[in-house]
Amino acid sequence: KVDAERKKTFVLKMPMELTQSRIQKIWLPNDNRPALPRRSCGPQLANSPTVIVMVGLPARGKTYISKKLTRYLNWIGVPTKVFNVGEYRREAVKHYSSYDFFRPDNEEAMKVRRQCALAALRDVKLYLTEEAGQIAVFDATNTTRERRGMILNFAKENGFKVFFIESVCNDPTVVASNVMEVKLSSPDYRDCNSTDAMEDFMKRINCYQASYQPLDPDDYDRELSLIKVIDVGRRFLVNRVQDHIQSRIVYYLMNIHVQPRTIYLCRHGESEFNLKGKIGGDSGLSNRGKKFAFALNKFVEEQNLKDLKVWTSQLKRTIQTAEALQLPYEQWKALNEIDAGVCEEMTYEEIREQHPDEFVLRDQDKYYYRYPSGESYQDLVQRLEPVIMELERQENVLVICHQAVMRCLLAYFLDKSADEMPYLKCPLHTVLKLTPVAYGCRVESISLNIEAVNTHRERPEEAKKGPNPLMRRNSVTPLASPEPNKKPRINSFEEHVAVSSALPGCVPQEVPTQLPGQ
């Protein structure tokens, strides 16, 4: 009877009444129908949760891929977490003695290893069913059909999709290099010298060889969804991609590489609008901004790079900066600064006066906040995704962009959450030099020692208690890749190098000029 009443009401009243949410400026129906799953930015990226299952011998890059993929998925807004069985093992077996642990005839150890895998799967289930996780990356060798069969059953019982990522590599140079890069420094080998560690690890790999059953998409595994990455990306075999997110994962894996290279991020030189405290617009460089451009030229020369690509936005100030480098550059509209909509070209004072509500809302939830007729950081991430994809393909690149844009890109490289992203420090006249190392990214902050205004606004005290869950009705909060369950984070390294050797007299801190209202 109640339902019939409700239905009658629905038919009688004017349908199509909408209200615009205050922070995200999303139009939602007025009635309180249970929120149909509406995402504010794009297609439903994934409906059933997915378990990504890594497959491969040790030192084939499984953990590297797991962590990188997880970082990417979280950045684009898909809650993802890595479950590394090795870490569960280290938790269970406090001290690693030798490769003997991994011998196939070591029954005691086999039991422990199986327990660890099961414990990890239990946590996978928790994450995907109770912690709003969308994707779990199960990082272990998973080299036998038996083990993979067990995981498939587990997934089936719980209604999870499964996608396998196998890394196959028989090039001894690559394997040795991987061992050097990430194994010698593993907690397992903390009491060993490099030679002993290397020797032990190679024997460890050997323990898996005999029982290794690679994925066989032509026959035994023809019904599975999988990608086989061969020889560090020279070749790929892809079978039965089921949905959008698997398609994106395949595309991402096919674009990443492991060539050493450096990415430089900086903002345009100080602009005329910066000097006036105005946001947005399309002004040219101030005198100090022009000085910065020349200093940047010198800096780039001294870096002595092979084949540097230079990218700018389509706003005058980044292009003027690039012009000083006397190198070819490419303009990307996608790199334009966040659109402040009705607040374009205003100072923060003017915004506070003319749009007081908006001013407050922005500080409440700076990531999701969309300027009226403008954009949010969340919108920026979506528009920057092709930039990230191309950065992954490229080698040495200098990106001359803007404050909000740089924060988004930096958050991707340093695995920062949506909450932290709008407050990352990206001062003018400072270059961030990013170098991939081990499982993450080393960052050096190099100030070029040219004075500029400070455009950074700290998170206000009242807003520091964290995002208000009520305001996030229709979107999923991107997280930084969550802490692996049993291990402290080792996935990003941050170093602020005190002095750049490139420029004499270079100081690490900018010399800020405080403007009122900042």
Next chain:
Amino acid sequence: SPARELTQNPLQKTWEPYDNGLPAGHSAQRGVCMTNCPTLIVMVGLPARGKTYISKKLTRYLNWIGVPTKEFNVGQYRRDLVKKYKSFEFFLPDNEEGLKIRKQCALAALNDVRQYLSEENGHVAVFDATNTTRERRETIYKFGEENGYKTFFVESVCVDPEVIAANIVQVKLGSPDYVDCSNDEATEDFMKRIECYKNSYETLDETFDKDLSYIKIMDVGRSYLVNRVMDHIQSRIVYYLMNIHVTPRSIYLCRHGESELNLKGRIGGDPGLSVRGKEFAKSLAEFINEQNIKDLKVWTSQMKRTIQTAEALGVPYEQWKVLNEIDAGVCEEMTYEEIQENYPLEFALRDQDKYRYRYPKGESYEDLVQRLEPVIMELERQENVLVICHQAVMRCLLAYFLDKPAEQLPYLKCPLHTVLKLTPVAYG
């Protein structure tokens, strides 16, 4: 030396350096330089494996995203040379006369490829033929090298007799080759034609062809083998090929119902529906119901008028910001009269090159295409979809499906209260 001065291109609003008052040679690019040297895509596969389908679709996609691409179908050259097709015997491996003609046609096509890529500013050429022998592929690869092209092979492998039979029905029976034949005669002849190629077919091989760049598509996209992707454009091509499918479905495109600003002749803004607009929304709901579509997905922009329209359907829908109407910048919410009054130069420029024209602080159709690319990619992945969008946006999407060039795109007719129903058929 001081940095060059910048001047803003009045049409596209892009900043370009100039020397002595003249634009310097540096072009403002829309985005990443997709191709530095031209690319030659070489199709590989037995007849009726979807090579021409893939060639045409890929060419359409690349042109839409702004990469000048052209396909060269060797069968077409053969039909031009040998006026009347008699029977499969033309394709017998021991028919010397036939072999000579076919090789001639391949070379003629390659010659046109060279002209297109090296003299006509083409970026990508799709060489559509069986190319089933190593010998033939070697010839083509050498040709590519000599001319400074990158070569990328796309092989389609399929052994499912049902798929092949369906392909024959879809596109071979209607071929000019079989204009005087009954369907049964045509099918029989075509099957024998396929047999002619089988003995000499050398599929792309893991070892022998390990240094080539290629994608092998198996069983209409069930699985793929990708080898040595060299650059951005090859990566995009692979991504596209891996997202398309051949399952029958329909795509419905329409605009929001008439809006309050439509009534006032004003562009842009974020108004709600007028009374008639709401009527349309209700009619749309009825129409959709009658179509009885299985698993229809509904997409809207994030502007009130498309969402209001979708609300009337009573089904779940997804909001895409990238489906928002073209941003008219300083001209937002103006009438065309007001624009002409306040921005006479802009008004004139827009008519000069409506595709590339960017509103001051706004967007161009060219910008729209770039922002809509993920929508197209997802439309390719999906099955039945209704997209409720806006005039300029709908023109861009329609131009993709109907293979309309940039010059025509901004003038495609997309009236209010009209639904366009698109169904894939044959090659289009």
